[in-house]
Amino acid sequence: MKLYTKPGACSTADHIALHWSRAEFESENVTPETLQDANFLKLNPSGQIPVLVDGSFVLTQNVAILTYIAEKFPQSRLLGDGSILQKAEALRWLAFVNADIHPAFSLIFGGKKYSNDPAVIDALDKGARARLQKLYTQANVQLSGKEWIAGFRSVADPYLFMTLRWAELLKIDLSSFEHLNKFYQKMTKDHGVIAAFEAEGLQLS
Numbered sequence: 001m002k003l004y005t006k007p008g009a010c011s012t013a014d015h016i017a018l019h020w021s022r023a024e025f026e027s028e029n030v031t032p033e034t035l036q037d038a039n040f041l042k043l044n045p046s047g048q049i050p051v052l053v054d055g056s057f058v059l060t061q062n063v064a065i066l067t068y069i070a071e072k073f074p075q076s077r078l079l080g081d082g083s084i085l086q087k088a089e090a091l092r093w094l095a096f097v098n099a100d101i102h103p104a105f106s107l108i109f110g111g112k113k114y115s116n117d118p119a120v121i122d123a124l125d126k127g128a129r130a131r132l133q134k135l136y137t138q139a140n141v142q143l144s145g146k147e148w149i150a151g152f153r154s155v156a157d158p159y160l161f162m163t164l165r166w167a168e169l170l171k172i173d174l175s176s177f178e179h180l181n182k183f184y185q186k187m188t189k190d191h192g193v194i195a196a197f198e199a200e201g202l203q204l205s
Contacts, residue, residue, distance in 0.1 A: 001023060001025040001052065001055075002025060002052070003015055003018060003028070003050060003051070003065075004028050004030050004034075004040070004043070004049055004052075004053075005029060005030065005049055005050055005200060006049045007029050007200035007201055007202050008165070009049060009050075010050070010062050010102065010162060012197075013062065013066065013155075013162050014050045014065050014066060014158075015199065016158035016190075016192045016193050017066055017076075017078060017155055017158055018196075019192035019196055020076055020078060020158075020192045021072075021075075021076040022073070022076070023072075023073055029200055043058050043060075044060045050062055050065055052068065052069075063098050066078075066155040067079070067094075067155065069155065070155050077153070078090070078153065079155065080150070080152055080154065086150075090150045092150070093150045093160070094154070096139075096156070097159045097163060100135055101139075101160070104128040104131045104132045104135065105128070105132070105163065105170075107124045107128035108124075108125050108129070108170060132167065132172060133172075136167075136180060140177040140178070141179075143179035143182075147186070157187070158187075161183070161187040161193065164180065164184045188204045188205070
């Protein structure tokens, strides 16, 4: 099994999940040049990460890969205890991070994809930051009295953690979110997180 990942991107969540699952795998840190390479484009014509190759099976899209990892290694319990209710809860919060939080960051990181007007880019940035404050308020409430966003360790947690790292790098002030900060600090000490970050050449703050 091989994971193609871009250091510090959403694909790092897959990297963490693979470590949590005690999977045997290799990883490759891709560069912008790799994404345009003909061999990589055969794996994913959109030229994006993550990509997971398992034998002859090639899988793209973060939610699909995280779910695949959890299903392939059920002993990791990254979709809960096997019940339909816990699986739904894990997927609910995975979808929350993927469909709500991540797109807001896309407006900050990639505003130039939507407009060349500096005023528009600035408006997108400010709007996304305001949106993120509301979303992280919801996540903070959810984490009250819980160690993990779904109430148990799941594939949603490494993805949420990576967005919190982006928020830190972008100087988005989340200091008032007690439960989110506790979650973030716990994740920085997690062995799977540390292993994935070391492999990707990333520093943990």
